[in-house]
Amino acid sequence: MTTLKERYKRISLSRLCLLFGMTRQAYYQHYWNFEERQFEDSLVVNEVQCIRKSHPRMGGRKLYELLEPFILEHQIKMGRDALFELLAANHLLVKRRKRRVYTTQSFHWLRKYPNLIKDLTPERSNQLWVSDITYWKIVTGYVYISLITDAYSHKILGYQVAETLEAIESIQALEMALATLDQPIDELIHHSDRGIQYCSQGYVKLLQDRGIQISMTENGDPLENAIAGAAPLSE
Structure with missing residues (x-):
């Protein structure tokens, strides 16, 4: 057959x-x-x-x-x-390299402060504030968002959206957060990474003038800053 x-x-x-x-x-x-x-x-x-x-x-x-x-x-x-x-x-296309955006520049001569919040669990609002900078990708590039978050309530107390990473932008976010305080708060700690914005004279002076303790990550790694985080808001 x-x-x-x-x-x-x-x-x-x-x-x-x-x-x-x-x-x-x-x-x-x-x-x-x-x-x-x-x-x-x-x-x-x-x-x-x-x-x-x-x-x-x-x-x-x-x-x-x-x-x-x-x-x-x-x-x-x-x-x-x-x-x-x-x-x-024919596998000849070049893969695009994903651009990594750095919001923390901790290699500077300004004073860096010790970490005061090891093993600290906030028990009330305005006991611990956490500061960080994240970014949002837009058509023309990136915008940077400075955030001040209350560690206990996770409420965003201050923010500033800008096209640059200049210290003045983080200062404006801090001023917004400070405006929410009706009276001086005892034992309030401000925690951040070791970025130049948070070590700048203007930022530090604002905290010291209000009697707020300054705490920073030990090695500048944003992953230590678990509450605010340095991840992008959106891609």
Whole structure:
């Protein structure tokens, strides 16, 4: 008993073309076009690999600009989208490096304060304030948000949104938080990382003038600042 595969082997090309409703000329034209596309793709891939040797991080758009003379010279019809698909199929697209945003700059000469809140569990509001800076990605870049949070209630007492990380922005957030106090608070601790904003003269003076104790993380690691955190609000 013959198999289906063996039966098709006995069918001539003319018979197959008739079965699929195409001429022998159309079949050969399709085959030649396929072979030609494969050859052109191979030429482009080889050229890209040569460019990658000198420019391993070059993006697809820049590559297309460099390849245009080569594509025209070899009369290859290939648009930018087709090039991107070819690069992806051959694993030649460059992965974007995720930009890391740093909101803490703790390598400075200003005085840094000891950590006063080890093993401290707040038992009331206005016992411990935690300060930090997070960021929000927008179309044009990033905005930075200075926050003052009450560790007991988790209420945000002060905030300031700005396009820079200048100390004045954190100072304005602190002033907003201080305005919520109707009277001086005994034993209030302000905790933050060792960022230059919190060690600045203006920020420290505001705290000292109100009799607020200053506490900072020991190594500048924002992960120590568990309540406020330094993670982005949104991507």
